[in-house]
Amino acid sequence: MQEIVLYTYDWVPEPPRGFVRDLRLRWALEEAGLPYRVASVSFKERGPDHIAHQPFGQIPWLTDGELSIFESGAMLLHVAEKSEALMPGDTRGRSEVREWLFAALASVEAATQPWSIMKFSGFDGDNPAWPFFDNFVDLRLKRMEAVLSEHEWLVATRFTVADILMADVLRLMDRFGKLAEYPACKAYVTRATARPAFIKAHADQLAHFAAAD
Amino acid sequence: MQEIVLYTYDWVPEPPRGFVRDLRLRWALEEAGLPYRVASVSFKERGPDHIAHQPFGQIPWLTDGELSIFESGAMLLHVAEKSEALMPGDTRGRSEVREWLFAALASVEAATQPWSIMKFSGFDGDNPAWPFFDNFVDLRLKRMEAVLSEHEWLVATRFTVADILMADVLRLMDRFGKLAEYPACKAYVTRATARPAFIKAHADQLAHFAAAD
Numbered sequence: 001m002q003e004i005v006l007y008t009y010d011w012v013p014e015p016p017r018g019f020v021r022d023l024r025l026r027w028a029l030e031e032a033g034l035p036y037r038v039a040s041v042s043f044k045e046r047g048p049d050h051i052a053h054q055p056f057g058q059i060p061w062l063t064d065g066e067l068s069i070f071e072s073g074a075m076l077l078h079v080a081e082k083s084e085a086l087m088p089g090d091t092r093g094r095s096e097v098r099e100w101l102f103a104a105l106a107s108v109e110a111a112t113q114p115w116s117i118m119k120f121s122g123f124d125g126d127n128p129a130w131p132f133f134d135n136f137v138d139l140r141l142k143r144m145e146a147v148l149s150e151h152e153w154l155v156a157t158r159f160t161v162a163d164i165l166m167a168d169v170l171r172l173m174d175r176f177g178k179l180a181e182y183p184a185c186k187a188y189v190t191r192a193t194a195r196p197a198f199i200k201a202h203a204d205q206l207a208h209f210a211a212a213d
Numbered sequence: 214m215q216e217i218v219l220y221t222y223d224w225v226p227e228p229p230r231g232f233v234r235d236l237r238l239r240w241a242l243e244e245a246g247l248p249y250r251v252a253s254v255s256f257k258e259r260g261p262d263h264i265a266h267q268p269f270g271q272i273p274w275l276t277d278g279e280l281s282i283f284e285s286g287a288m289l290l291h292v293a294e295k296s297e298a299l300m301p302g303d304t305r306g307r308s309e310v311r312e313w314l315f316a317a318l319a320s321v322e323a324a325t326q327p328w329s330i331m332k333f334s335g336f337d338g339d340n341p342a343w344p345f346f347d348n349f350v351d352l353r354l355k356r357m358e359a360v361l362s363e364h365e366w367l368v369a370t371r372f373t374v375a376d377i378l379m380a381d382v383l384r385l386m387d388r389f390g391k392l393a394e395y396p397a398c399k400a401y402v403t404r405a406t407a408r409p410a411f412i413k414a415h416a417d418q419l420a421h422f423a424a425a426d
Contacts, residue, residue, distance in 0.1 A: 056320050056356050067308055071315035073286075078308065095280055095291065102284035105319040107269050114327035114346070121345060129336040133327070143269050 003035050005063045007053065010040035011212035018206055019172060022060040024072050025079065026201035027164050032083035038208060072165065073101050080161040088156050096155040100162035108144065109169045111136045119176060137173070141182050148184040167192035216248050218276045220266065223253035224425035231419055232385060235273040237285050238292065239414035240377050245296035251421060285378065286314050293374040301369050309368040313375035322382045324353045332389060350386070354395050361397040380405035
């Protein structure tokens with residue numbers, strides 16, 4: 001089997017370490033037991049070769065033979081199609097994995113990302129826009145709480161790649177204490193991040209960036 | 214071929230009409246020439262049956278035989294796999310369509326949605342968070358401008374389902390005059406929305422909501 005190459009920055013500042021998005025792919029590749037290596041690109045200089053692979057100048061992207069793929073969701077779907085460890089084989093299960101991959105990004109992270117930006121930038125508190133963005137996150141978390149109160153994992157009573165993405169999105173909310181009122185969401189994050197593949201992926205990311213200090 | 218059923222609200226207030234997300238699916242189904250019908254669900258009362266199909270209490274969702282699918286991206290991918298009118302048949306082309314579907318949502322709409330929320334709610338102007346969100350959109354539009362200056366369509370020199378999603382995301386920016394400094398993005402929106410399938414989908418959505426007034 002040809003080797004997948006996962007591209008991430010050579011270095012990032014301290015605060016995002018452990019949350020940089022290559023983690024989602026490391027985690028999936030570890031769960032699937034697929035051979036891969038991690039390659040570094042410059043954090044400080046994002047030249048034409050970077051842009052040719054990732055048009056927004058971000059990371060991660062991956063190559064798999066002649067394919068070069070960007071966007072976490074698309075990469076996760078690609079990797080999942082290589083391994084039943086990440087996605088069931090039946091039509092309904094595969095369809096549900098896809099909808100939850102999109103939901104993690106377009107419904108949940110769409111709300112948590114502006115919230116995180118406001119929080120990081122100190123625009124929480126008395127900024128008049130804060131209650132709107134805070135309520136937007138609560139709206140989504142209430143619905144996820146209902147889903148996760150009834151399901152151990154999102155799809156087909158088993159762990160799938162959709163859980164990698166959703167748990168990683170919710171994990172950032174947990175970091176800021178936002179899951180305190182959402183015990184099923186919090187338990188889900190705890191359950192997902194207790195998996196050996198997450199623990200290895202997380203440690204590997206920290207070691208990768210620490211090596212560049 | 215079994216009929217696809219697209220679910221949307223029975224009614225919405227005036228401002229979002231022409232921009233409600235069922236339009237993305239109407240457009241794709243028209244491009245593909247697939248048989249479908251539109252069914253209404255209550256805008257005001259979103260009960261357990263609604264939540265069972267769309268866990269966030271939103272629209273659209275669709276059914277295709279025994280499958281029920283939510284999330285625009287997942288639905289568009291499902292429809293695209295039924296028609297070469299929406300997606301090329303080769304591995305690279307299909308992979309690129311998928312990455313651009315995710316990019317339209319997770320990279321571009323992730324920036325334009327908080328911008329639109331701030332704008333709609335009157336938090337633009339002197340809100341201290343506004344420059345951040347405005348710059349976030351510019352960061353993405355600059356990169357899309359570079360891409361669309363070199364490509365008529367996103368993938369494989371032909372129109373695909375990824376253009377439906379990206380053009381619809383950019384169309385909302387155009388509505389607010391935000392594409393004035395991005396002529397390639399503006400021309401792309403003009404080109405996409407001149408397609409007969411968009412024109413019919415747009416008119417059908419307006420008629421659907423007007424019928425409920």
